[in-house]
Amino acid sequence: MxxxxxxxxxxxxxxxxxxxxxxxxxxxxxxxxxxxxxxxxxxxxxxxxxxxxxxxxxxxxxxxxxxxxxxxxxxxxxxxxxxxxxxxxxxxxxxxxxxxxxxxxxxHNLDDALAMITSVGQLTNKEHHADEIVNDIRCKMARLASGKTLRVAYFIWRKPYRVAAGNTFINEMLKLCGMENVFADLERYPEITIEQLKTAGPDLLLLSSEPFPFKDRHCQEFAELGVTASTRLVDGEMFCWTGSHLRLAADYFMGLNEEISARSRE
CATH class of the missing domain: 3.40.50.1980 (Nitrogenase molybdenum iron protein domain)
Structure with missing residues:
Protein backbone atom coordinates (compact mmCIF):
# COMPACT_ATOMS: atom_id res chain seq x y z
CA MET A 1 0.00 0.00 0.00
CA HIS A 108 13.40 29.94 0.90
CA ASN A 109 12.99 30.75 4.59
CA LEU A 110 12.74 29.26 8.06
CA ASP A 111 9.05 28.38 7.72
CA ASP A 112 9.82 26.41 4.56
CA ALA A 113 12.62 24.57 6.37
CA LEU A 114 10.39 23.65 9.30
CA ALA A 115 7.63 22.51 6.94
CA MET A 116 10.20 20.32 5.18
CA ILE A 117 11.22 18.66 8.44
CA THR A 118 7.56 17.98 9.28
CA SER A 119 6.98 16.50 5.82
CA VAL A 120 10.01 14.22 5.99
CA GLY A 121 8.73 13.00 9.35
CA GLN A 122 5.38 12.17 7.72
CA LEU A 123 7.03 10.46 4.75
CA THR A 124 9.07 8.20 7.03
CA ASN A 125 6.56 7.61 9.85
CA LYS A 126 8.66 9.67 12.24
CA GLU A 127 6.15 12.46 12.90
CA HIS A 128 6.84 12.60 16.64
CA HIS A 129 10.60 12.91 16.19
CA ALA A 130 10.13 15.56 13.49
CA ASP A 131 7.80 17.59 15.74
CA GLU A 132 10.39 17.52 18.52
CA ILE A 133 13.08 18.86 16.17
CA VAL A 134 10.77 21.58 14.81
CA ASN A 135 9.73 22.72 18.28
CA ASP A 136 13.35 22.79 19.44
CA ILE A 137 14.35 24.97 16.47
CA ARG A 138 11.39 27.33 16.97
CA CYS A 139 12.21 27.83 20.65
CA LYS A 140 15.89 28.47 19.98
CA MET A 141 15.31 30.83 17.07
CA ALA A 142 12.78 32.79 19.14
CA ARG A 143 15.57 33.62 21.59
CA LEU A 144 17.52 35.47 18.93
CA ALA A 145 17.27 39.10 19.95
CA SER A 146 18.81 41.71 17.69
CA GLY A 147 20.09 45.03 18.91
CA LYS A 148 21.66 47.53 16.56
CA THR A 149 21.29 46.36 12.96
CA LEU A 150 24.64 45.58 11.38
CA ARG A 151 25.09 46.02 7.63
CA VAL A 152 26.88 42.99 6.20
CA ALA A 153 28.03 41.35 2.97
CA TYR A 154 28.09 37.55 2.98
CA PHE A 155 30.73 36.08 0.66
CA ILE A 156 30.38 32.56 -0.74
CA TRP A 157 33.07 32.61 -3.47
CA ARG A 158 36.41 34.08 -4.48
CA LYS A 159 37.75 34.67 -8.01
CA PRO A 160 35.29 36.00 -8.86
CA TYR A 161 33.80 37.35 -5.67
CA ARG A 162 30.23 36.18 -5.17
CA VAL A 163 27.83 37.04 -2.39
CA ALA A 164 24.54 35.70 -1.07
CA ALA A 165 21.95 38.29 -2.06
CA GLY A 166 18.14 38.45 -1.95
CA ASN A 167 15.86 35.45 -2.44
CA THR A 168 18.23 33.09 -0.63
CA PHE A 169 17.96 31.12 2.59
CA ILE A 170 21.22 32.73 3.73
CA ASN A 171 19.62 36.17 3.45
CA GLU A 172 16.76 35.01 5.67
CA MET A 173 19.21 33.73 8.27
CA LEU A 174 21.03 37.06 8.25
CA LYS A 175 17.71 38.75 9.02
CA LEU A 176 17.18 36.42 11.97
CA CYS A 177 20.61 37.45 13.23
CA GLY A 178 19.57 41.10 13.11
CA MET A 179 21.82 41.80 10.13
CA GLU A 180 21.03 43.80 7.02
CA ASN A 181 22.37 42.32 3.80
CA VAL A 182 23.72 45.23 1.73
CA PHE A 183 23.16 43.20 -1.44
CA ALA A 184 19.60 42.10 -0.63
CA ASP A 185 18.32 44.09 -3.62
CA LEU A 186 20.22 41.77 -5.96
CA GLU A 187 19.12 38.23 -6.84
CA ARG A 188 20.55 34.96 -5.59
CA TYR A 189 24.37 34.69 -5.79
CA PRO A 190 25.67 37.52 -7.98
CA GLU A 191 29.27 38.28 -8.87
CA ILE A 192 30.32 41.64 -7.44
CA THR A 193 33.29 43.95 -7.87
CA ILE A 194 35.34 45.62 -5.18
CA GLU A 195 33.94 48.95 -6.33
CA GLN A 196 30.40 47.66 -5.78
CA LEU A 197 31.43 46.52 -2.34
CA LYS A 198 32.89 49.90 -1.44
CA THR A 199 29.78 51.66 -2.71
CA ALA A 200 27.49 49.37 -0.68
CA GLY A 201 29.53 50.23 2.43
CA PRO A 202 28.91 47.26 4.74
CA ASP A 203 30.09 47.38 8.36
CA LEU A 204 31.20 43.76 8.27
CA LEU A 205 32.19 41.14 5.70
CA LEU A 206 31.21 37.58 6.53
CA LEU A 207 33.46 35.07 4.75
CA SER A 208 31.82 31.66 4.59
CA SER A 209 33.48 28.28 4.99
CA GLU A 210 31.48 26.94 2.03
CA PRO A 211 31.21 26.51 -0.88
CA PHE A 212 34.54 28.37 -1.10
CA PRO A 213 36.60 27.66 2.03
CA PHE A 214 37.62 31.16 3.10
CA LYS A 215 40.56 31.24 5.53
CA ASP A 216 42.24 33.82 7.76
CA ARG A 217 44.56 34.91 4.97
CA HIS A 218 41.60 36.04 2.87
CA CYS A 219 40.50 38.54 5.52
CA GLN A 220 43.59 40.64 4.94
CA GLU A 221 43.00 40.50 1.20
CA PHE A 222 40.06 42.88 1.40
CA ALA A 223 41.99 45.42 3.45
CA GLU A 224 44.74 45.37 0.83
CA LEU A 225 42.09 46.19 -1.79
CA GLY A 226 41.02 49.27 0.17
CA VAL A 227 37.90 47.87 1.84
CA THR A 228 37.48 49.42 5.28
CA ALA A 229 34.85 47.01 6.65
CA SER A 230 35.81 44.49 9.31
CA THR A 231 35.96 40.83 8.28
CA ARG A 232 35.02 37.61 10.03
CA LEU A 233 35.07 33.96 9.05
CA VAL A 234 31.75 32.18 9.58
CA ASP A 235 30.56 28.57 9.47
CA GLY A 236 28.61 28.28 6.22
CA GLU A 237 26.70 25.22 7.41
CA MET A 238 24.99 27.35 10.03
CA PHE A 239 23.64 29.77 7.44
CA CYS A 240 22.57 27.40 4.67
CA TRP A 241 21.85 23.90 6.05
CA THR A 242 18.08 23.64 6.31
CA GLY A 243 17.41 20.47 8.31
CA SER A 244 18.02 19.51 11.93
CA HIS A 245 21.33 21.42 11.76
CA LEU A 246 19.21 24.50 12.49
CA ARG A 247 19.18 23.47 16.16
CA LEU A 248 22.91 24.20 16.23
CA ALA A 249 22.53 27.33 14.10
CA ALA A 250 20.46 29.22 16.66
CA ASP A 251 23.12 28.80 19.36
CA TYR A 252 25.82 29.71 16.83
CA PHE A 253 24.00 32.91 15.84
CA MET A 254 23.66 33.98 19.46
CA GLY A 255 27.38 33.46 20.02
CA LEU A 256 28.20 35.28 16.79
CA ASN A 257 26.12 38.31 17.78
CA GLU A 258 27.72 38.42 21.21
CA GLU A 259 31.22 38.24 19.72
CA ILE A 260 30.52 40.95 17.15
CA SER A 261 29.04 43.22 19.85
CA ALA A 262 32.09 42.69 22.04
CA ARG A 263 34.46 43.51 19.18
CA SER A 264 32.53 46.71 18.38
CA ARG A 265 33.01 47.90 21.99
CA GLU A 266 36.78 47.45 21.90
Whole structure:
Protein backbone atom coordinates (compact mmCIF):
# COMPACT_ATOMS: atom_id res chain seq x y z
CA MET A 1 0.00 0.00 0.00
CA UNK A 2 1.17 3.54 -0.70
CA UNK A 3 0.40 7.03 0.52
CA UNK A 4 0.02 10.16 -1.60
CA UNK A 5 2.07 13.30 -0.94
CA UNK A 6 2.64 16.66 -2.62
CA UNK A 7 6.22 17.85 -2.25
CA UNK A 8 7.44 21.45 -1.97
CA UNK A 9 7.78 21.65 -5.75
CA UNK A 10 4.10 20.70 -6.00
CA UNK A 11 4.99 17.33 -7.52
CA UNK A 12 2.76 14.36 -6.74
CA UNK A 13 4.63 11.52 -5.01
CA UNK A 14 3.32 8.09 -3.99
CA UNK A 15 5.33 6.58 -1.14
CA UNK A 16 5.02 3.17 0.50
CA UNK A 17 3.47 2.94 3.95
CA UNK A 18 6.92 2.43 5.45
CA UNK A 19 9.82 3.28 3.14
CA UNK A 20 12.82 1.16 4.13
CA UNK A 21 15.28 1.90 1.31
CA UNK A 22 15.92 5.64 1.44
CA UNK A 23 18.46 7.65 -0.56
CA UNK A 24 19.38 11.23 0.34
CA UNK A 25 20.81 13.49 -2.36
CA UNK A 26 21.50 16.40 0.01
CA UNK A 27 23.91 16.60 2.98
CA UNK A 28 21.48 18.45 5.26
CA UNK A 29 18.73 15.94 4.50
CA UNK A 30 21.07 13.06 5.29
CA UNK A 31 21.78 14.56 8.71
CA UNK A 32 18.04 15.03 9.28
CA UNK A 33 17.31 11.40 8.42
CA UNK A 34 19.90 10.20 10.94
CA UNK A 35 18.51 12.56 13.59
CA UNK A 36 15.04 11.16 12.95
CA UNK A 37 16.38 7.73 13.89
CA UNK A 38 16.33 6.31 10.37
CA UNK A 39 19.92 5.10 10.16
CA UNK A 40 18.91 1.51 9.45
CA UNK A 41 16.69 2.58 6.53
CA UNK A 42 19.19 4.87 4.76
CA UNK A 43 20.91 3.03 1.92
CA UNK A 44 22.54 5.81 -0.13
CA UNK A 45 24.09 9.25 0.44
CA UNK A 46 26.26 11.67 -1.53
CA UNK A 47 30.01 12.06 -1.21
CA UNK A 48 29.39 15.40 0.50
CA UNK A 49 27.20 14.03 3.30
CA UNK A 50 29.64 14.79 6.12
CA UNK A 51 27.20 14.65 9.06
CA UNK A 52 27.20 12.31 10.83
CA UNK A 53 30.82 11.46 10.24
CA UNK A 54 30.23 7.74 9.62
CA UNK A 55 27.48 8.19 7.01
CA UNK A 56 29.76 7.94 3.98
CA UNK A 57 31.61 4.95 5.42
CA UNK A 58 28.53 2.86 6.09
CA UNK A 59 26.21 3.84 3.22
CA UNK A 60 26.57 3.55 -0.55
CA UNK A 61 27.84 6.71 -2.27
CA UNK A 62 25.48 7.71 -5.08
CA UNK A 63 27.55 10.54 -6.55
CA UNK A 64 27.31 14.23 -5.66
CA UNK A 65 24.29 16.55 -5.36
CA UNK A 66 24.75 17.63 -8.98
CA UNK A 67 26.36 14.45 -10.36
CA UNK A 68 24.17 11.47 -9.59
CA UNK A 69 25.55 7.98 -10.06
CA UNK A 70 22.47 6.44 -11.70
CA UNK A 71 24.00 2.98 -11.88
CA UNK A 72 24.57 2.98 -8.11
CA UNK A 73 21.05 4.26 -7.49
CA UNK A 74 19.50 1.62 -9.77
CA UNK A 75 21.46 -1.11 -7.99
CA UNK A 76 20.01 0.03 -4.64
CA UNK A 77 16.38 0.07 -5.84
CA UNK A 78 15.22 2.78 -3.40
CA UNK A 79 11.61 3.15 -2.32
CA UNK A 80 12.15 6.85 -1.43
CA UNK A 81 14.60 9.47 -2.68
CA UNK A 82 14.90 12.89 -1.06
CA UNK A 83 16.21 15.88 -3.04
CA UNK A 84 16.35 19.66 -3.05
CA UNK A 85 15.57 22.11 -5.88
CA UNK A 86 18.59 24.34 -5.28
CA UNK A 87 21.21 21.75 -4.42
CA UNK A 88 20.33 19.13 -7.03
CA UNK A 89 19.93 19.46 -10.78
CA UNK A 90 16.66 19.40 -12.64
CA UNK A 91 17.53 16.86 -15.33
CA UNK A 92 18.79 14.35 -12.77
CA UNK A 93 15.74 14.74 -10.52
CA UNK A 94 13.36 14.36 -13.47
CA UNK A 95 15.11 11.15 -14.51
CA UNK A 96 14.79 9.72 -11.01
CA UNK A 97 11.13 10.76 -10.78
CA UNK A 98 10.34 8.51 -13.74
CA UNK A 99 11.53 5.43 -11.83
CA UNK A 100 11.36 6.06 -8.08
CA UNK A 101 9.28 7.97 -5.49
CA UNK A 102 11.28 11.21 -5.40
CA UNK A 103 10.30 13.94 -2.94
CA UNK A 104 11.88 17.37 -3.54
CA UNK A 105 12.03 20.30 -1.14
CA UNK A 106 12.18 23.98 -2.10
CA UNK A 107 13.28 26.15 0.80
CA HIS A 108 13.40 29.94 0.90
CA ASN A 109 12.99 30.75 4.59
CA LEU A 110 12.74 29.26 8.06
CA ASP A 111 9.05 28.38 7.72
CA ASP A 112 9.82 26.41 4.56
CA ALA A 113 12.62 24.57 6.37
CA LEU A 114 10.39 23.65 9.30
CA ALA A 115 7.63 22.51 6.94
CA MET A 116 10.20 20.32 5.18
CA ILE A 117 11.22 18.66 8.44
CA THR A 118 7.56 17.98 9.28
CA SER A 119 6.98 16.50 5.82
CA VAL A 120 10.01 14.22 5.99
CA GLY A 121 8.73 13.00 9.35
CA GLN A 122 5.38 12.17 7.72
CA LEU A 123 7.03 10.46 4.75
CA THR A 124 9.07 8.20 7.03
CA ASN A 125 6.56 7.61 9.85
CA LYS A 126 8.66 9.67 12.24
CA GLU A 127 6.15 12.46 12.90
CA HIS A 128 6.84 12.60 16.64
CA HIS A 129 10.60 12.91 16.19
CA ALA A 130 10.13 15.56 13.49
CA ASP A 131 7.80 17.59 15.74
CA GLU A 132 10.39 17.52 18.52
CA ILE A 133 13.08 18.86 16.17
CA VAL A 134 10.77 21.58 14.81
CA ASN A 135 9.73 22.72 18.28
CA ASP A 136 13.35 22.79 19.44
CA ILE A 137 14.35 24.97 16.47
CA ARG A 138 11.39 27.33 16.97
CA CYS A 139 12.21 27.83 20.65
CA LYS A 140 15.89 28.47 19.98
CA MET A 141 15.31 30.83 17.07
CA ALA A 142 12.78 32.79 19.14
CA ARG A 143 15.57 33.62 21.59
CA LEU A 144 17.52 35.47 18.93
CA ALA A 145 17.27 39.10 19.95
CA SER A 146 18.81 41.71 17.69
CA GLY A 147 20.09 45.03 18.91
CA LYS A 148 21.66 47.53 16.56
CA THR A 149 21.29 46.36 12.96
CA LEU A 150 24.64 45.58 11.38
CA ARG A 151 25.09 46.02 7.63
CA VAL A 152 26.88 42.99 6.20
CA ALA A 153 28.03 41.35 2.97
CA TYR A 154 28.09 37.55 2.98
CA PHE A 155 30.73 36.08 0.66
CA ILE A 156 30.38 32.56 -0.74
CA TRP A 157 33.07 32.61 -3.47
CA ARG A 158 36.41 34.08 -4.48
CA LYS A 159 37.75 34.67 -8.01
CA PRO A 160 35.29 36.00 -8.86
CA TYR A 161 33.80 37.35 -5.67
CA ARG A 162 30.23 36.18 -5.17
CA VAL A 163 27.83 37.04 -2.39
CA ALA A 164 24.54 35.70 -1.07
CA ALA A 165 21.95 38.29 -2.06
CA GLY A 166 18.14 38.45 -1.95
CA ASN A 167 15.86 35.45 -2.44
CA THR A 168 18.23 33.09 -0.63
CA PHE A 169 17.96 31.12 2.59
CA ILE A 170 21.22 32.73 3.73
CA ASN A 171 19.62 36.17 3.45
CA GLU A 172 16.76 35.01 5.67
CA MET A 173 19.21 33.73 8.27
CA LEU A 174 21.03 37.06 8.25
CA LYS A 175 17.71 38.75 9.02
CA LEU A 176 17.18 36.42 11.97
CA CYS A 177 20.61 37.45 13.23
CA GLY A 178 19.57 41.10 13.11
CA MET A 179 21.82 41.80 10.13
CA GLU A 180 21.03 43.80 7.02
CA ASN A 181 22.37 42.32 3.80
CA VAL A 182 23.72 45.23 1.73
CA PHE A 183 23.16 43.20 -1.44
CA ALA A 184 19.60 42.10 -0.63
CA ASP A 185 18.32 44.09 -3.62
CA LEU A 186 20.22 41.77 -5.96
CA GLU A 187 19.12 38.23 -6.84
CA ARG A 188 20.55 34.96 -5.59
CA TYR A 189 24.37 34.69 -5.79
CA PRO A 190 25.67 37.52 -7.98
CA GLU A 191 29.27 38.28 -8.87
CA ILE A 192 30.32 41.64 -7.44
CA THR A 193 33.29 43.95 -7.87
CA ILE A 194 35.34 45.62 -5.18
CA GLU A 195 33.94 48.95 -6.33
CA GLN A 196 30.40 47.66 -5.78
CA LEU A 197 31.43 46.52 -2.34
CA LYS A 198 32.89 49.90 -1.44
CA THR A 199 29.78 51.66 -2.71
CA ALA A 200 27.49 49.37 -0.68
CA GLY A 201 29.53 50.23 2.43
CA PRO A 202 28.91 47.26 4.74
CA ASP A 203 30.09 47.38 8.36
CA LEU A 204 31.20 43.76 8.27
CA LEU A 205 32.19 41.14 5.70
CA LEU A 206 31.21 37.58 6.53
CA LEU A 207 33.46 35.07 4.75
CA SER A 208 31.82 31.66 4.59
CA SER A 209 33.48 28.28 4.99
CA GLU A 210 31.48 26.94 2.03
CA PRO A 211 31.21 26.51 -0.88
CA PHE A 212 34.54 28.37 -1.10
CA PRO A 213 36.60 27.66 2.03
CA PHE A 214 37.62 31.16 3.10
CA LYS A 215 40.56 31.24 5.53
CA ASP A 216 42.24 33.82 7.76
CA ARG A 217 44.56 34.91 4.97
CA HIS A 218 41.60 36.04 2.87
CA CYS A 219 40.50 38.54 5.52
CA GLN A 220 43.59 40.64 4.94
CA GLU A 221 43.00 40.50 1.20
CA PHE A 222 40.06 42.88 1.40
CA ALA A 223 41.99 45.42 3.45
CA GLU A 224 44.74 45.37 0.83
CA LEU A 225 42.09 46.19 -1.79
CA GLY A 226 41.02 49.27 0.17
CA VAL A 227 37.90 47.87 1.84
CA THR A 228 37.48 49.42 5.28
CA ALA A 229 34.85 47.01 6.65
CA SER A 230 35.81 44.49 9.31
CA THR A 231 35.96 40.83 8.28
CA ARG A 232 35.02 37.61 10.03
CA LEU A 233 35.07 33.96 9.05
CA VAL A 234 31.75 32.18 9.58
CA ASP A 235 30.56 28.57 9.47
CA GLY A 236 28.61 28.28 6.22
CA GLU A 237 26.70 25.22 7.41
CA MET A 238 24.99 27.35 10.03
CA PHE A 239 23.64 29.77 7.44
CA CYS A 240 22.57 27.40 4.67
CA TRP A 241 21.85 23.90 6.05
CA THR A 242 18.08 23.64 6.31
CA GLY A 243 17.41 20.47 8.31
CA SER A 244 18.02 19.51 11.93
CA HIS A 245 21.33 21.42 11.76
CA LEU A 246 19.21 24.50 12.49
CA ARG A 247 19.18 23.47 16.16
CA LEU A 248 22.91 24.20 16.23
CA ALA A 249 22.53 27.33 14.10
CA ALA A 250 20.46 29.22 16.66
CA ASP A 251 23.12 28.80 19.36
CA TYR A 252 25.82 29.71 16.83
CA PHE A 253 24.00 32.91 15.84
CA MET A 254 23.66 33.98 19.46
CA GLY A 255 27.38 33.46 20.02
CA LEU A 256 28.20 35.28 16.79
CA ASN A 257 26.12 38.31 17.78
CA GLU A 258 27.72 38.42 21.21
CA GLU A 259 31.22 38.24 19.72
CA ILE A 260 30.52 40.95 17.15
CA SER A 261 29.04 43.22 19.85
CA ALA A 262 32.09 42.69 22.04
CA ARG A 263 34.46 43.51 19.18
CA SER A 264 32.53 46.71 18.38
CA ARG A 265 33.01 47.90 21.99
CA GLU A 266 36.78 47.45 21.90
Missing amino acids: SRHFIDQMQYSVDVSDKPVRIISLVPSLTELLFDLGLEDRIIGVTRYCVHPGHARKEKTIVGGPKTFDFAAIDALQPDLILGNKEENYREGIERLQQQYPTWVCDI
